[in-house]
Amino acid sequence: RKEVEQDPGPFNVPEGATVAFNCTYSNSASQSFFWYRQDCRKEPKLLMSVYSSGNEDGRFTAQLNRASQYISLLIRDSKLSDSATYLCVVNDIRGSTLGRLYFGRGTQLTVWP
């Protein structure tokens, strides 16, 4: 079983739509969680961290459910510039005292006008 599982999509939504991505992780001892964004043929960049209480950054809301080992990202009022691949990332302490980041395969989003 993979450490992080994501639905690869693609998700194709019109401008202004609300879209949600989900991911699950396998290790219940995982300590920290993130969403990274990767534009086509570009490098990944941190979008936001995910906190247990849930957190919001403008149009983006991230939530964590530790009991179900489930992370979500909600994008409201989608913009054309939101088109990208969204990578779910989990920090797992196995294998290294500093932890290791496991990346999901990413969910591809295309926002159309």
Add this chain to the structure above:
Amino acid sequence: EAGVAQSPRYKIIEKRQSVAFWCNPISGHATLYWYQQILGQGPKLLIQFQNNGVVDDSQLPKDRFSAERLKGVDSTLKIQPAKLEDSAVYLCASSLVGQGGTGELFFGEGSRLTVL
């Protein structure tokens, strides 16, 4: 502030040949990582350095891959001999602390390798 620098951006080689990638991290970042990203997949950690010491190389195929970070600054990743399945983007990243910290990794633009 200058970002993570990588070279070359693109490399095409034949199987069994060798290749080397270079990375210069953000100034002051003690931790340096090499990731492999195969098309359609997320990045996979190959090796992590803290200063010039290896912290985690458990996923590095050591029979053909090697990496070093002399002087604790820039780093090179070498593949010898290359196989077809090594075709991927090799991403270098750096961070102020280890991955257990903020989790924010700053990635370079990557080196895209095609093995024919």
